[in-house]
Amino acid sequence: MRVSDRAKERLEKCFVEIQDHFRDELLPFWLTHGVDTKFGGYLTYLDKDGNPTGETVKTLVCQTRMIYTYSSLHRAGLGDGKALRIAQGGVEFLLDHFWDDQHGGWYWTTEQDGTPLNDNKIAYGHSFAMYALSEYGMASGDLRGMEWASKTYEILQALASDNLNGGFYEFFERDWRKRAKGRGGGDRKSLDVHMHLMEAFTNLYEASGAPIYQDKTLEIVDLLFRHMIHPQHGTGITQFSPDWTPQRAIIFDNVWGSDREADDSEGRPLDNTSYGHNVEFGWLLHHTINILGLDLGAYKERLRKLCDHCLKYGIDRQRGGVYCEGQHDGPARERNKEFWQQAEAMVAMLDAYQIFGEDKYLDAYENIHRFVFDTMIAHDVGEWYPLFDENNNLLRDYMAHAWKINYHTVRSVRECERRLSKLVYS
């Protein structure tokens, strides 16, 4: 695409801010925070100043996301070797303590010293184990990366796949029996898990070149569009029964992304979609298209719908930033502004601008970028605040938590930097 001089100016301003934030704030913060020097692995609860809160539970999601992040930094040539060493420390703690030698699979949480705490097996965490270990393999050349990523893939196929309806079950007891129905999650499937399986399978393919992971990535992409994307609106549907009948989205006992208001017992309305998941799915799918060498043309209109819905309903034009959730074709319902939706929407809007060349995507990117840089980033600390209300009042102020860690922020800044660099210097 041809980027106008005026657009380049706007992009360059953002590029400089992104670079400064990355090099002077975010990267230094994560090269000096989060490592558990006593037991290994990561301590992921940090207060508003970046100090450990004293909470020491280790979650599969955070340990693996940290491994992913440090590995990806090293792959990007950052961290002077320190990022890789931190990643390796995380891998060793994970292998030593999170794998269940008796039943297979990864525990959901452990105590600081690695003693299993919640021994459930959750597909969501397993998708991040595959994503992280394959990224670590690519970053390090350490064969344990793909060995354990493959092992995770194999146990997920053997014990979590649904050979009747396609896709995967998501919530299991330690011995891989399905958890109870309802809040146990044993009878639910979700866009969230399957989207992250696409992300994980894509990485398995990139790391190994094995045709099976190419096939699996394609199967999941088709599965997402067959069942989990609204046939008319092109937006994501959140939760399903095993046969893919949409269900009101409920909060499960084993929860991640729990900072927002608890739902009522009925769950969220059926006519509800997540701006953050839609745009994250959009750019992750674009990444998958690139890694697998698929025909972008065949997916263009689907990518556009995922972004345009956020553009139309999800962005606060007055105060900046992206809301959480709303109707498939109607206004936002949950108007708080959470860190991860901002992070994913920034990448997605730059992607859309690159693909479609329309200024509305640049406008949207700038809107979110400004909200993030002017309001969400704790510049003096280095990380992002987690949550604001629709009037941009700070609701939570910690830097890291049970599931908020550097995965969304570092990945977003790294991915935005790459895209901005390409757009500015094209």
Next chain:
Amino acid sequence: MRVSDRAKERLEKCFVEIQDHFRDELLPFWLTHGVDTKFGGYLTYLDKDGNPTGETVKTLVCQTRMIYTYSSLHRAGLGDGKALRIAQGGVEFLLDHFWDDQHGGWYWTTEQDGTPLNDNKIAYGHSFAMYALSEYGMASGDLRGMEWASKTYEILQALASDNLNGGFYEFFERDWRKRAKGRGGGDRKSLDVHMHLMEAFTNLYEASGAPIYQDKTLEIVDLLFRHMIHPQHGTGITQFSPDWTPQRAIIFDNVWGSDREADDSEGRPLDNTSYGHNVEFGWLLHHTINILGLDLGAYKERLRKLCDHCLKYGIDRQRGGVYCEGQHDGPARERNKEFWQQAEAMVAMLDAYQIFGEDKYLDAYENIHRFVFDTMIAHDVGEWYPLFDENNNLLRDYMAHAWKINYHTVRSVRECERRLSKLVYS
């Protein structure tokens, strides 16, 4: 059910014949034929007199079916330990030569000494590996049985499952890439393979008690009825595209059950169903219902349809026996009489008689029993002839071949003996 005295008389006559054939002909034949004393494993090509033909290729289907048969004989208390020793010899040859250490999975054929010949990986053969090894585990207590049965299950899930449409792909190259479309079979799914996966998963569950195999068996049962059984007629549909659209059934390059006429290049008509598969599926499903402790009532009408179609169109009322194939609601098209359809229909008709208590099933059993005992069995040799035309002229006369071995005949006679004993002495 209450069996009338007249019916008991008829059943007792058959029972005596079955027992005599089993003890005096079939069992002695298989305790003295088929073992490869030079290299181990089994030599499965035997002429009309039961002598080795000189053909020495070893097929995965025959080696595993033999292991199953000898193991099942020992479990039934037969063979005085010799059956188990023969089974064990087969297992050792299989583990030593058929497993692919590099890519995983079982080769399709080997030479007599175990050198791989056709190194394709075929789901059909893998289903029999699971069936045989779990049966061997139950017969012997040898832990290698379930170890390798599980390993087969795991590799099938990891490399052959279709996470988009459900079920399994069936034809692969040595490295598990899908084979070519069409005659390569890479883009086809079948009732045959999925029915035998139900049989295998049921055995895995019986042998291990592991809940995952119970789940998998139920998934396959539901999958069969959702896609592979005609919604109106309740009869089996033979072949499908990966998304379960019925296709004209073609013959594949890697073939089993190839004794009948080769199809024309267009494949068999769409309106075509196999009497043998329908009734075999019926009684195997009844076995699954028993092993899993399912509610028979929920399946009764489906079992009835599978049997009644054969009763209405598949039986030669004049000359006895069961034809091969015909329309879903119309006359038989392929009217040869092959050994395995007789074997399976005998068990199925006794099952139906036990379940429904109607004389028409006893009549059908008697019809097939008479055809088998008066025409098909080579009483002076001990095994069954493979193929007759509709006028009961012998078309093939060997006792064993690339895929005809003791699996259908011994299992049928054993299963009929059990049912007849129960009916006669109830």
